[in-house]
Amino acid sequence: MINISLKIGSMLVLFNINVLSEILRPRGVSISKVSLYDPSTEFTCFDGLRKIPFKYVNDDYCDCHDGTDEPGTPACPNGVFHCTNAGHKPLNIPSSRVNDGICDCCDASDEYLTGNCSDTCYVLGEEARQQAKQRAELLRQGGELRQQLISRGKQMKQEKLSRAQSLERDKAEAEAVKKEKEILKQEAEAAESVALEAYRLVEEAEREKKQEEEKAQEQQEAFEHFQLIDSNQDGKITAAELEARQTFDQNKDGVVSEDEVKFFLGIVEEADWDHFLAEVYPRMKPFFMMEKGLFQPPSEQKEEDDAEHNSDQENPEEWGEEEEEKEEEEEQPEDEEKEHKDDAEQVDLEEDETKQKYDAATQGLIDDADKARADFESAERALRDVERELKHLQEGLEKDYGPEDDFSALDGECFEYSDREYTYKLCPFDQVSQKPRSGGAETRLGSWSGWAGAGDKYSAMMYDQGQSCWNGPQRSTYVDVICGLESAVTTASEPNRCEYRLTFTTPAACRAEQPLEPIPHDEL
Numbered sequence: 001m002i003n004i005s006l007k008i009g010s011m012l013v014l015f016n017i018n019v020l021s022e023i024l025r026p027r028g029v030s031i032s033k034v035s036l037y038d039p040s041t042e043f044t045c046f047d048g049l050r051k052i053p054f055k056y057v058n059d060d061y062c063d064c065h066d067g068t069d070e071p072g073t074p075a076c077p078n079g080v081f082h083c084t085n086a087g088h089k090p091l092n093i094p095s096s097r098v099n100d101g102i103c104d105c106c107d108a109s110d111e112y113l114t115g116n117c118s119d120t121c122y123v124l125g126e127e128a129r130q131q132a133k134q135r136a137e138l139l140r141q142g143g144e145l146r147q148q149l150i151s152r153g154k155q156m157k158q159e160k161l162s163r164a165q166s167l168e169r170d171k172a173e174a175e176a177v178k179k180e181k182e183i184l185k186q187e188a189e190a191a192e193s194v195a196l197e198a199y200r201l202v203e204e205a206e207r208e209k210k211q212e213e214e215k216a217q218e219q220q221e222a223f224e225h226f227q228l229i230d231s232n233q234d235g236k237i238t239a240a241e242l243e244a245r246q247t248f249d250q251n252k253d254g255v256v257s258e259d260e261v262k263f264f265l266g267i268v269e270e271a272d273w274d275h276f277l278a279e280v281y282p283r284m285k286p287f288f289m290m291e292k293g294l295f296q297p298p299s300e301q302k303e304e305d306d307a308e309h310n311s312d313q314e315n316p317e318e319w320g321e322e323e324e325e326k327e328e329e330e331e332q333p334e335d336e337e338k339e340h341k342d343d344a345e346q347v348d349l350e351e352d353e354t355k356q357k358y359d360a361a362t363q364g365l366i367d368d369a370d371k372a373r374a375d376f377e378s379a380e381r382a383l384r385d386v387e388r389e390l391k392h393l394q395e396g397l398e399k400d401y402g403p404e405d406d407f408s409a410l411d412g413e414c415f416e417y418s419d420r421e422y423t424y425k426l427c428p429f430d431q432v433s434q435k436p437r438s439g440g441a442e443t444r445l446g447s448w449s450g451w452a453g454a455g456d457k458y459s460a461m462m463y464d465q466g467q468s469c470w471n472g473p474q475r476s477t478y479v480d481v482i483c484g485l486e487s488a489v490t491t492a493s494e495p496n497r498c499e500y501r502l503t504f505t506t507p508a509a510c511r512a513e514q515p516l517e518p519i520p521h522d523e524l
């Protein structure tokens, strides 16, 4: 580029000549705007508010509000200086940077007075061209691989669709089987229930009879004891009659005291047969049993312990129960083994009893009902399995795998990356996790949430709702997705506590629209 001064009429205007384009234009004006700077007529500010003599253009005095009269000087604060940067990319800079001593344009045109800069456009342009070439080559090769991924993705989608269709058929079939098995089960259970009803009635009658017999026996025992205590046979038990029997000497001091009598008689002075049966005898029974050696009273030491734990537990009726519990606790392993064996024998016995309990026809109906129940359960399970697989498949079919299903083939794969401390694992469309290299549990850094790129949405993925951080948020991961010849995680970081960022390169992202490098965070 060369600078020349031209006398047009009475005006002296600074022009530079772009050697490449040979177009004469005022300094700082781009070729596309050159027609707006016509030296043969007045200059109209671009905002249309003023017309000024052309000689005022680039006279280092700001006349237009929009700064358009001073493209080549720093006079207007809002002016724009255009550098042609022949050999590299043209650039617009604020005209305030003109002649400020700093090289903004690689062709040095912004520093025409300071002379601080030299033209580096060709070298820089060469570098840029090389990079562009490499990128184009990456996009070309990656693009071919992407096409392969797309075909695989389409094929996989087709397979999923036909699998879903066949599962729909299986589901309808499994539903029909379940219905059929349910009817069979209901029928078998109804027959079983009718057959068992007769047994239930017999059992009920037997149980009632047994209860009656037990009650009668208890009454008989009570009556015998009543007669035994009622020494004058007047049909009443008095304090004196109780005092006469050592059985009621609870503390074994040789005397049946007033308190000891009160324990049995309660609030009444004397007990007739009805009161005796209902209130008195139940309190006496353990003492009669003790007398017969049917159970032992607790030892003194134990009595003290019990007093500490449960001071108001005075009823000797409970002694026996506690003794049994204690015995159970102290059982030796050998005893346990024996008990298990006994239990097993008991179960066998019960089974035998059940087997023997029913006549052959009833047993047949029970067996049929058991089988019908098992068949129904397995039909239910089969339906659930089909439904589960279908749901998973349908979720997959609904996922957004990119403009042409480009990323579909990556679903189901996982990619690892290790830094000094952790191994990160990205399973696209599923989840991201982190595992300390020194060992320890895996931490989920987020589950697939969706595409999250600013601009081109397929340029980033978001995984959120990961494991909660102690005293902090749930972990989440932002994944930059860029073009690369291999699918791999290439960087991992934690820019904020519990917020992670990975770079994932893949041929699936080799589209012209997709950025070739992660977009810096502050531009998101």
Ligand code: MAN
Residues within 6 Å of the ligand: 434, 443, 469, 470, 494, 497, 498
């Ligand atoms: C673990 C890791 C880290 C995280 C801390 C938060 O050590 O998941 O990435 O910063 O927990 O407590």
